Amino acid sequence: MLARCTTFFLLIVCYLNFSHNSISAQTIESASFAVQEKNNLAIGFISTTINYPILKRTNFNLNGGFQFIGSYFGNRGGYFAFGYKVESLFLTSKKIKFGLSTSLLAGGGGGAPDKDGWLVQTSAFTQFLTFNKLNLKAGLAYTYVSSGMIQGLSPFLGLNFNMYSKENQFKINSIYPEFGFGIYNHQKLAFIGTGLNWSSRKLAGDVSIHALANAYGGYMQSLASIGYSFKLNQFSFSPGIIVGFGGGGAASVGGGALCGVQFSSHYLINKINLGLKYQMITAPFDQFNYNALFFSVGKSLNDSTQLKFDWQPVLKVYNGNNGFGNIGIRFLGIK
Numbered sequence: 001m002l003a004r005c006t007t008f009f010l011l012i013v014c015y016l017n018f019s020h021n022s023i024s025a026q027t028i029e030s031a032s033f034a035v036q037e038k039n040n041l042a043i044g045f046i047s048t049t050i051n052y053p054i055l056k057r058t059n060f061n062l063n064g065g066f067q068f069i070g071s072y073f074g075n076r077g078g079y080f081a082f083g084y085k086v087e088s089l090f091l092t093s094k095k096i097k098f099g100l101s102t103s104l105l106a107g108g109g110g111g112a113p114d115k116d117g118w119l120v121q122t123s124a125f126t127q128f129l130t131f132n133k134l135n136l137k138a139g140l141a142y143t144y145v146s147s148g149m150i151q152g153l154s155p156f157l158g159l160n161f162n163m164y165s166k167e168n169q170f171k172i173n174s175i176y177p178e179f180g181f182g183i184y185n186h187q188k189l190a191f192i193g194t195g196l197n198w199s200s201r202k203l204a205g206d207v208s209i210h211a212l213a214n215a216y217g218g219y220m221q222s223l224a225s226i227g228y229s230f231k232l233n234q235f236s237f238s239p240g241i242i243v244g245f246g247g248g249g250a251a252s253v254g255g256g257a258l259c260g261v262q263f264s265s266h267y268l269i270n271k272i273n274l275g276l277k278y279q280m281i282t283a284p285f286d287q288f289n290y291n292a293l294f295f296s297v298g299k300s301l302n303d304s305t306q307l308k309f310d311w312q313p314v315l316k317v318y319n320g321n322n323g324f325g326n327i328g329i330r331f332l333g334i335k
Contacts, residue, residue, distance in 0.1 A: 027051045029065070031158025034074075035143045037150050043074035044255065046245060047158070049085055061089040067103050069119070070222055070245040071110060073255035073285065078247020080220060081107025081119045095129040099139075109220070109248040110256065118146045123156065135160040170200040173266075174273035176298020178208065182279075184251075184290040190214040191292060197266060197275065204229035204238040206264065206277075212249060221246025223281075225262055236266045242281065254285025271300045 029049040034042045047069045055062035064086055071079040083105030090098045105119040125139025137158040144151045162170075175196045182189040195208030205226040212219040227240020240263075245256040264277035275296035282289035 026053055026063075027160050027162050029137070029158055029160040031137065031156050033141050033143070033154045033156035035150050035154055036152040037074070037076070038148070041074050043076050043079070043150065044072050045069050046072055047156075051085075051087070051160075054086075059091045061091065063087045063089065067105060068222065069105060069107070071247070071256040072245045073257060075255065076110035076247075077245075077253040077256035077283075077286070078218075078220065078249070078251075079108065079110035079256065080222070080248075081105040083107075083119070089127070097127040099125050099127060101125070109218075120144050125156075127160065133162040170198065172196055172198050172301055174275075174298040174300045176273060176275065176296040178210075178275065178294050178296035180210070180279075180292045180294035182290040182292025184216075184288065187215050189216070189290055189292065191294065195296065197264075197273075199229055199236075202229055203227070204236065205240055212251070216249045216251040218249025219246065219251040220248050221258060221281075223258065223279075225264070227262075227264075234268045236268075237264070239263045242279065246283075251288050252286050253283035253288045257285060258283055268300055273298045273300045 027050075029047075029051060031047045031049075032044065033047070034044045036042050047067060049065040049067045051063045051065040053061065054064050064084065067083055067085040069081040071077060083103055085101060085103040087099055087101040092098060101121075101123045103119075103121040105121070106117050107119060108117045121141055121143045123139050123141035125137050128136045128138075130136055137156075137160055139156060140153060141156045142151075142153045173196075175194070177192075177194050179193070180189075180191040182191065190213045191210045192213045193208055193210035195206050197206040198204065203226060205224065207222075207224045209222050210220065221244060223242050223244035223246075225238075225240040225242045227238045230237045240261070242258070242260045242262055244258045246258050247253040247256045258281055260279060260281035262277050262279040264275065266276075267274045273296075275294075275298070277294045277296075279290075279292050279294065281292070
């Protein structure tokens with residue numbers, strides 16, 4: 001009961017403090033860490049965060065960010081968590097920074113007996129500037145999941161890079177809903193999800209989150225691709241490789257890791273981006289695999305130096321003997 005009340009209080013605080021904001025995304029960060037599960041194997045996680053500045057001073061920066069975590073090895077394929085991260089950076093030199101961070105997330109899946117479903121993580125780290133504004137991060141993180149089954153101190157290693165520096169010319173081209181149809185073991189699959197496509201010089205790719213809407217209901221996946229981009233007038237083509245993680249529902253993917261190849265194409269007309277891609281995906285730790293064709297329609301973004309958008313958290317509470325609460329984010333529009 002105390003855990004539920006504490007979680008509910010934290011959700012309300014987050015909602016009141018961040019109830020309406022317009023932000024400019026600055027950096028993308030990806031990190032990997034492993035946490036021990038009680039009486040079981042360690043679970044490997046990949047964390048992705050979109051950061052934006054809250055406060056900047058001469059020797060100190062405070063950043064906020066939306067964080068997404070998923071398992072890729074162990075025995076929790078399909079475990080996902082989403083939440084908010086606050087990070088403080090102490091600027092000791094041009095190339096070296098020290099920092100502390102705290103994250104509050106909610107999630108579950110992958111057969112996780114996690115009761116209230118919340119996850120708290122704190123970390124201390126050092127950040128090194130390498131080249132083209134690419135930062136290498138290394139440190140220690142402590143993770144605790146609400147049931148106490150998953151907890152512990154672990155090292156982590158990550159990369160942090162500026163999305164809009166002149167050196168890498170990174171651009172997010174469009175954000176869109178997408179749907180697809182696939183086949184696994186002679187079973188028809190129907191995907192629904194959202195994604196975005198990006199480009200940087202001669203490279204291009206996309207990031208997407210999908211859920212199955214028919215067979216294997218409860219299965220979700222998060223995928224990222226990269227490949228060489230070919231352009232012809234308003235068309236762009238990009239064969240590439242895919243990495244990601246997924247699981248849940250009735251689909252068994254082992255620890256959660258996914259990999260594969262895809263061929264994608266986009267057509268830009270009157271700021272509308274029409275997309276078509278074909279994927280071949282497999283789970284290296286289990287037998288799950290599929291071939292699927294995806295369609296998307298989205299708005300092309302302006303070529304600005306920063307990605308700006310409005311967002312608003314959503315807090316829902318359900319009453320009753322088995323009442324529960326949800327926290328989420330609704331994106332209101334791209335500027």
